[in-house]
Amino acid sequence: MAHSHDGHGRSGIAIIGCGRISRSHLAAVAAQPDLATLVATVDSDLTLATQAAQRYGARHAFDDIDEALSRDDIDAVVLCLPNHLHASVAIKAAQAGKHVLVEKPMADTAADAIAMAEAAEANRIVLAIAQCRRHFRAIRYLADHQADFGKLISVQVSLGVYWPDAQAPWWREADKASGLVVALNGPHVLDFVQMVMQADPVRVHAEAVRRNHFWAGEDEAMMLLAYPGRRLASVHLSFNQQPVENRKVLVYERGTAVVEHDTHLTFNGETLVARSDDEHRHYLDEAVEFQRQFREFALAIDGQPNRSVSAQEGIRLMRTLDAVHRSFRSGDTVVLDDVTHRTDTVDATP
Template structure:
């Protein structure tokens, strides 16, 4: 059996908690060798809570540690490019939290650095690693719904205040709803179709002065052969009399959130609820919590790809297409025109 991959988690914020907790689920595959945070209190707290062997104040310090084989970058979107390039140059394998980066240009620079260094480069498209999601792809391949003709993704919540300060900035987030929430749905659509759309049209607007980016989105993608995909998202949907989604819990349907997908075929329909429940023509196929969880499967896939020296399922080379669609959507919203991809 291969030794556990020695990983350093860079950033001690909201999403890194999910990454670190998942690593503790699979100690046979991953060792938490170090954590990195410029905040001394967070650094010490995370090291203790997740039993990390070491803690560093900067990425540069961590990259000098020969015991660290790989980094898991859990930093704000606008820092992904710099952190990835530095890590690859130091010979560390890289898992970077989604979105891969804010622009295709940034992604290409990251891919070049990883390729030149000969390291594995994977993106944390964590929503891909649900059992129900895998099963939906399997059923599609088996022809259970015939030929795929459309996918519709719905994501509604009420959010008045950003759960973290950098979400206020359009430059740092790369937009807002499209890269932070829409990224997962775009990923699923491209994966299911196994191709990119030929055109994109998007209406995206901001209705809240607490941030600069979009909080209301309608995105339409056209594929060859009269096939399509639609995404409708809103942070202005009040699902209860008072209160808002606090941004701290999982992005799953509840009293605070509606999260669904409909996958239409020529001879059947699949419905994904939260990526944890899958129905085929109204009949439940997959339901309930999975063990290990999706984040554990994700980090396990990263570790296996490194040990086997192969491309991971959510390889950065493939994931860059998601950013191409995000860019096209934002450009369409700005120009009020259809954008050819």
């Protein structure tokens, strides 16, 4: 196990994949020298790795992942690779004794996610999932205080963005971005639903279509999910929506919570968390939430209590995503559990 740190409790970090999302992770590490040292950047395009190393002060830039994984001064890696590489590289990193923070989606399938968790456990490393939206102030507040609102009855989530073309080459290929909008934005919204429901769905129905010729995957999706305790969720995902919409409406026994853009939370119209100045950045541009996310990962590495999204939570999310894929590909409703949520009595008090 590479638990050496640098003698001052700081982990040596390699950022693997230096594309769009990497800047927020690079900045998160560089901004917190008390937690970690940025040792290396890695990209199969060495120019990208070198530019990132220069900008964020990494000592080394590599075009080969194995070169970073073989180093003793690297304790942990942040995987910012295309989705289809998450599982194989995370497993390799675990086998090399490196802790792993992997971008969402954790993997392409729940089976791959389970293999990743097994590799992490066998090699006794931390495997955490970068669900960055958990680290927004409004989302953390909701997670910590929703019990005050009474029982949760239903959740509606809309995440609609407008992409005039594929933002990375691998988006174009169905086998590298299966279900496209479902693979890319599904983890954000379904992780939120999992967080507030504190349960897994018993039934899932999803429809997804492709309107655009830029890619092979789907760019518009709707899903309905039934949860234990007669609770319901609906999700709309779009790559065709302008202006952008990012809205969550949560109906509780005592009223309705609304989250706009993951940054502004109201309950029955009263503002509980307002968007703060440091949250005005675009999420691809050195977003401040990534600093909080990285701090939680560092705490996890140190064995301290933390808010990292665990591999077990990641596996649960991948099971839901698998069900969504199965549903929109078959046209069928997927039943995940025999529990009949309509008649169970979890919240049967009048």
